[in-house]
Amino acid sequence: MSHSVSASGKPAIVIIGAGTGGMAVAACLRNARVDLDITLIDPAPFHDFQPAWTLVGGGICRPEDARRVLRDCVPPGVRLLAETVTALQPQEQCVRLANGALLGYDFLVVAAGMQLNWGAVEGLADALGKGGVTSNYRHDLAPYTAELVQGLKGGDALFTQPAGRIKCPGVPQSALCLAADHFRRTSASVRVHFWSAGTSAFGIPFYARALERVMASYGAQTHYGQNLVQVRACEKIAVFESCMNGELLREEVHYDLLHVVPPQSAPDFIRGSVLADAAGWLEVDRHTLRHVRYANVFGLGDCTSTPNSKTVSAIQGQIPTVVGNLLQALRGRDSSESYDGYAACPLVTAPGKVLLAEFVYGGVAAPSLPLDPRVPRRLYGWVQRVLLPWFYWNILIRGRGVPTMHRVRYFSDAVPDWGGLPGRWAASLQRVAARVISASALTGGRMAPRLRAALQQQRERHGK
Structure with missing residues (x-):
């Protein structure tokens, strides 16, 4: 028999997966409405910042810097259920757990990630x-x-x-x-x-x-x-x-x-469910991220059918769409938020140097800065090594909104000669980041000194 977590009278939101997408959606929903009963389901003991694993493999980053205890990342007021989902039963509005229990929901968000085979x-x-x-x-x-x-x-x-x-x-x-x-x-x-x-x-x-x-x-x-x-x-x-x-x-x-x-592939419990498409992915609308047959089911991240590159930045772009459309659904309104397929893939070409591939649906280039994105740059290496981890742990998974910076831009078909970002650009952008960090209350007073120190080290290392 299904047990609904909405017995308290609060709308019950069940989120499968406490990775980037699940954690951030839980935090955003909690920040938006305190009257929601939110349950995160994930058996993992740790939450990993997976983009850093490439740097660990390159001897640039320490393994412990890419991982935190999962329970320490869960937003206040959100329940963490350390169980494994074995089946989805959308007709009954519940999920089945490995311990045999059924967990009911009013709305389901599936952010279960990829299964490594x-x-x-x-x-x-x-x-x-x-x-x-x-x-x-x-x-x-x-x-x-x-x-x-x-x-x-x-x-x-x-x-x-x-x-x-x-x-x-x-x-x-x-x-x-x-x-x-x-x-x-x-x-x-x-x-x-x-x-x-x-x-x-x-x-x-x-x-x-x-x-x-x-x-x-x-x-x-x-x-x-x-x-x-x-x-x-x-x-x-x-x-x-x-x-x-x-x-x-x-x-x-x-x-x-x-x-x-x-x-x-998508996890087996998705592939074997009625929520999957013919290829086994959670079948959602590519723009609204709402399931095409079950209106109270949303999905984001690696496990969905959306034809975008599966990266953390793609999840970042999907979070406002899922949260916005779910909040609209709670009010009985149609979906109004739309995801454009944005993803960014940092291609490390050398220690401290990154080719940042940003694009939207159709593979159309959509860089955040008006620079040719095919050129490996030290600025992007700094972003990946210093700014992005801080942003991930302190902004993204805590549900704090960020403005959309990418836009479709057009460049010559010819691949440009390699060259670094002009020094005045790099120094200017690092100064802007430092001002944002030190002036913002988002750090809670703890991270700003550490990041300022990291910025200073980068300036000294590169003579800027």
């Missing part, structure tokens, strides 16, 4: 974490990536990308560039390879050409249309499968370092 590649699960096999898609393995890169003096380093959707689609390319940069600086005789099931270095052609130029500058060899299907750890062999003229071909490749991105 390590077992989909034969031999991979057993090979991880030893013998040169690693992945920045796990918090515990990212330090091993850094260890492998720093210890490799020669041989072959393989970086793979699977078929289908993945979260943080710039992870393998960033890992490759950070490793290749280290090999160059230490004069290591390492051959670097990018093996991808895709047809280019990145899914957006506007940015792919620029990224391929970066990878070529490191001497990286690219192999497209190649899907990793097996790892034979005892032989240090990776097996790739491709299709030529309708025939499946296999190629065995030796590795000394193998960085793997696992195949990914």
Whole structure:
């Protein structure tokens, strides 16, 4: 029998997933209306800032800086249920938990993230974490990536990308560039390879050409249309499968370092539910983020059917839409907020340097600054390393609104020559960030001194 958490008379909001999207939506709803009964469901003990895992793998960031205890992140007045969801039953307006209980709701928000299918590649699960096999898609393995890169003096380093959707689609390319940069600086005789099931270095052609130029500058060899299907750890062999003229071909490749991105999907409890589309994703309207058949169900983040890149910045763009339309639904009104498909993918091209790929639906470039986004810049490296973590922990998941900065801009088809941001731009923007931080009450008086110190370190390091 379903037990509704709205027995108190308050509208019951159940949110599945206490990651970026779920945590931020819970905080926004609580900030907007104190009369809501909000339950977050997530069995995880920690909340991770996953974009930092790439920097951990590059030896730039400490693992502990990318993780906090989950309960410490939950907004006041929001209930955390440390359980696993096993089934969705929208006809009865409830979810089934692993302990057998049914939890009822008036409105459901699904922010369950991606499921990493390590077992989909034969031999991979057993090979991880030893013998040169690693992945920045796990918090515990990212330090091993850094260890492998720093210890490799020669041989072959393989970086793979699977078929289908993945979260943080710039992870393998960033890992490759950070490793290749280290090999160059230490004069290591390492051959670097990018093996991808895709047809280019990145899914957006506007940015792919620029990224391929970066990878070529490191001497990286690219192999497209190649899907990793097996790892034979005892032989240090990776097996790739491709299709030529309708025939499946296999190629065995030796590795000394193998960085793997696992195949990914929506969680099984979504794939097996009536809320899923034919491909297994939570089927929501691409603009309103409301379910196409069940009006009291909303979704955001990696598990939905929206055809956008699955990144933290995409979730940031979706949060106002989900919150706004859910609040409208509570008032009996139609959805009015609309998501434009915005996503940003920070492609780390070298330590402290980032190509920030920003775009909306259709792969149309939509950078936040009037600068050609195909140029790797130290400013964006600073944003990723210093500003973004502060923003994430103190603004985003606390439900504090931020203005929309991106806009569609048009640039020449020709990839520009690389160059850094003019010093006066970088210094000016860092000064603006420092003023915002020190003048704002959003820090609660704790983070401003730490961030000011970080800003000062950056100025001293770069002579500005």
